[in-house]
Amino acid sequence: MPGQSKATSRHTQLRLPGRRGLSLWLLLAAGFYIAWLAHSGTDTLTAALGRLGPTGFLLLLACSLANYLLRFARWQFYLRRLGHAVPPARSLAYYIAGFALTTTPGKAGETVRSLYLYRHGVPIGTSLSVFFTERFLDLVVMGLISLLALLMLPGYGFLLFVVGSFFLVILALMFSHPTLQRLAWLGDRFLPARLNRLFRHLLELLHDARRLFQPAPILRGMGLGLAAWLTQALAFHFLLLELGFAIPLHTSLAIYAIGILGGALSMIPGGIGATETGMAVLLGSVGAPPAVALSAPLIIRMATLWFAVSLGFISSGLLALGRDTPAEAVLPVTQKEVDRRR
Numbered sequence: 001m002p003g004q005s006k007a008t009s010r011h012t013q014l015r016l017p018g019r020r021g022l023s024l025w026l027l028l029a030a031g032f033y034i035a036w037l038a039h040s041g042t043d044t045l046t047a048a049l050g051r052l053g054p055t056g057f058l059l060l061l062a063c064s065l066a067n068y069l070l071r072f073a074r075w076q077f078y079l080r081r082l083g084h085a086v087p088p089a090r091s092l093a094y095y096i097a098g099f100a101l102t103t104t105p106g107k108a109g110e111t112v113r114s115l116y117l118y119r120h121g122v123p124i125g126t127s128l129s130v131f132f133t134e135r136f137l138d139l140v141v142m143g144l145i146s147l148l149a150l151l152m153l154p155g156y157g158f159l160l161f162v163v164g165s166f167f168l169v170i171l172a173l174m175f176s177h178p179t180l181q182r183l184a185w186l187g188d189r190f191l192p193a194r195l196n197r198l199f200r201h202l203l204e205l206l207h208d209a210r211r212l213f214q215p216a217p218i219l220r221g222m223g224l225g226l227a228a229w230l231t232q233a234l235a236f237h238f239l240l241l242e243l244g245f246a247i248p249l250h251t252s253l254a255i256y257a258i259g260i261l262g263g264a265l266s267m268i269p270g271g272i273g274a275t276e277t278g279m280a281v282l283l284g285s286v287g288a289p290p291a292v293a294l295s296a297p298l299i300i301r302m303a304t305l306w307f308a309v310s311l312g313f314i315s316s317g318l319l320a321l322g323r324d325t326p327a328e329a330v331l332p333v334t335q336k337e338v339d340r341r342r
Helices: 019-040 042-081 088-101 108-118 124-149 157-175 177-190 193-212 215-242 249-265 274-285 290-303 305-321 335-341
Strands: 010-014 329-333
Touching: 042 088, 042 124, 042 193, 042 215, 042 290, 042 305, 088 108, 088 305, 108 124, 124 193, 124 215, 124 249, 177 193, 193 215, 215 249, 215 290, 249 274, 274 290, 290 305
Parallel strands: none
Antiparallel strands: 010 329
16 A cells, blocks of 8 residues: 555464453343343243244244344355355355354454465465455445334434435445545545554555455345345344334334444444343334333344354364364565555
């Protein structure tokens, strides 16, 4: 990237989260759900699950699985777009394995995918740029679904403003090479050395991701993302109907989308607590009985977040049995490599 004054070598080291850290976050997550159950009452959740029934819960899981497969199709498409043909079955196993670490800070699940893919010749920067593009498109898609709430849920338009502003800022960064040059110069001039190194990595990530922000890949990625998240939001609508709370389809879709967005913007790993609380408050605001407002978020999160985490651990275990375990990877980034990326 232009603006670097010295052709110095930097090394980006990707590490797996330690077992102690992973256990801590899972323990905190369990503590939140225990507190939630203590507040709402286990009888409330048990009654809701009984009303939903095994068939209904399996349908929720099927919708979640469809969501993961659609997002994986987007992931695989972007990898191929960048010139990396990873075998689909193996790539799917890596993608699902990343879900095991969804509840850890710093998106460590993506680190696992990057380390797996590194063995197939996919540079760390490439897989991280795919991850960034995916997460960005997910925010845009959920923002679009949230638009359905404007007439029914006044007062939550600030979320759309945040998403829209984020969209415009990132587009300006990605499609304007002079902007990236200017930001690199400002970082060199005003940021402390350690912070500037992190800032440089971010700018390189944005530079790599620009290749995916072309009309064809963006439209295809948006389409797959919209199909994936609408499937999951429809599952939430189905859940509310099964629990005896009938509201317009657009309202339930918007409540789900705003809950997920709120969890993402909270910066809490997995949105644990923020997502469930947001959904419960929104359900209460449209007249949901307390039992439904408290139990529906728990059930949908069991069928989405915790289902994904479970699949992630299973996939990681199967990969480990097959002696395919990621090790720490060090990716040297030199000025020559940066110039080649331009």
